[in-house]
Amino acid sequence: MEVDGVPYRSIWLADDGWSVDIIDQTRLPHEFRVEKLTTWQQAAHAISAMLVRGAPLIGATAAYGICLGLRKKADNDHLKTISEKLIATRPTAVNLRWAIRAMQDLLLPLPENARLAAAYEKAAQICDEDAAINSAIGDHGLEVFKRIWEAKGKTGRLNILTHCNAGWLATVDWGTALSPIYKAHNAGIPVHVWVDETRPRNQGAHLTCWELGKHGVDHTLIVDNAGGHLMQHGLVDLCITGTDRTTAAGGVCNKIGTYLKALAARDNNVPFYVALPGPTIDWEIDNGVKDIPIEVRGSHEVDYIQGLNGEGEIAGVRILPSSSRSANYAFDVTPARLVTGLITERGVSEASKTGLAKLYQR
Ligand code: MRU
Numbered sequence: 354m355e356v357d358g359v360p361y362r363s364i365w366l367a368d369d370g371w372s373v374d375i376i377d378q379t380r381l382p383h384e385f386r387v388e389k390l391t392t393w394q395q396a397a398h399a400i401s402a403m404l405v406r407g408a409p410l411i412g413a414t415a416a417y418g419i420c421l422g423l424r425k426k427a428d429n430d431h432l433k434t435i436s437e438k439l440i441a442t443r444p445t446a447v448n449l450r451w452a453i454r455a456m457q458d459l460l461l462p463l464p465e466n467a468r469l470a471a472a473y474e475k476a477a478q479i480c481d482e483d484a485a486i487n488s489a490i491g492d493h494g495l496e497v498f499k500r501i502w503e504a505k506g507k508t509g510r511l512n513i514l515t516h517c518n519a520g521w522l523a524t525v526d527w528g529t530a531l532s533p534i535y536k537a538h539n540a541g542i543p544v545h546v547w548v549d550e551t552r553p554r555n556q557g558a559h560l561t562c563w564e565l566g567k568h569g570v571d572h573t574l575i576v577d578n579a580g581g582h583l584m585q586h587g588l589v590d591l592c593i594t595g596t597d598r599t600t601a602a603g604g605v606c607n608k609i610g611t612y613l614k615a616l617a618a619r620d621n622n623v624p625f626y627v628a629l630p631g632p633t634i635d636w637e638i639d640n641g642v643k644d645i646p647i648e649v650r651g652s653h654e655v656d657y658i659q660g661l662n663g664e665g666e667i668a669g670v671r672i673l674p675s676s677s678r679s680a681n682y683a684f685d686v687t688p689a690r691l692v693t694g695l696i697t698e699r700g701v702s703e704a705s706k707t708g709l710a711k712l713y714q715r
Contacts, residue, residue, distance in 0.1 A: 393419070412632065416479045514592045518551070
């Protein structure tokens with residue numbers, strides 16, 4: 354996607370041919386800053402401190418983290434150690450584990466002196482495939498949007514509600530939930546996006562609004578609790594979110610608050626779609642509520658809100674009395690029964706074991 358006319362991905366190999374450039378997402382929307390990663394520890398830090406975030410991008414960063422780690426040593430012990438450390442950076446998004454396993458499966462059988470070049474090739478392939486997958490998600494999602502737009506009589510605007518950021522910043526390119534939105538906008542459908550601010554880190558306000566604005570998509574920021582009200586008043590034609598891990602049975606783990614939107618959507622007969630790439634499916638899990646590890650992050654993210662201060666600097670302000678405590682559950686699980694459909698690179702599936710198995714022929 355483009356930033357002020359310049360095409361960008363969210364991660365890329367630098368001109369030196371070995372270091373890795375990322376966009377520091379903790380500075381957006383106030384500052385567009387590119388950071389260079391030169392060690393696997395920096396890659397791990399970029400993931401855990403959320404300079405990069407979003408399940409597919411976390412996976413791509415971890416793949417390049419392996420490459421950076423192999424520059425020093427390429428023996429089995431080192432490869433396994435850095436793999437474990439990278440996997441531990443964020444527990445919920447399954448693409449991280451998927452990408453590390455894909456790297457290990459390729460690298461472990463190779464002689465040590467062949468591993469570095471093969472790792473860089475594989476990391477680049479993971480990135481290219483992610484971009485292609487997300488573009489295909491956009492194409493399939495566009496067909497869904499067209500049907501809803503036609504059923505609405507093509508009047509007014511197509512009002513879409515989304516939660517968190519599942520745009521190109523959360524992936525390598527295009528995004529998952531935002532990919533069909535960009536394609537619909539490009540196809541001339543007058544889309545308007547209600548953007549949940551997504552406390553505590555406000556990925557909606559900081560990232561989704563920034564992305565949509567850069568692409569010229571009409572959007573309005575709402576507080577997290579406004580969605581139900583909007584749905585009751587017929588102001589939402591569909592909801593679409595991304596996911597950090599989808600169970601083999603179609604349950605969807607996504608940013609905290611997604612479940613409540615799905616409940617409100619069901620109560621108001623608003624279609625609730627989830628967009629996901631194949632690597633976000635955890636084929637080892639059926640019951641997401643029971644079996645998906647939910648990341649609990651530091652309370653600082655809840656106690657403070659980040660923004661621009663009067664001096665134009667990015668700063669946090671405390672909103673909690675110093676004597677109170679907070680809890681920071683980062684994800685929740687929406688049961689499959691509340692999901693209208695899963696939009697994947699292979700087409701749209703029912704949120705069920707049969708639906709997903711049919712699509713992925715398992
Ligand atoms: O904690 P984050 O910002 O990494 O959260 C992940 C997300 O961006 C969302 O949950 C998203 O909807 C799924 S990733 C495309």
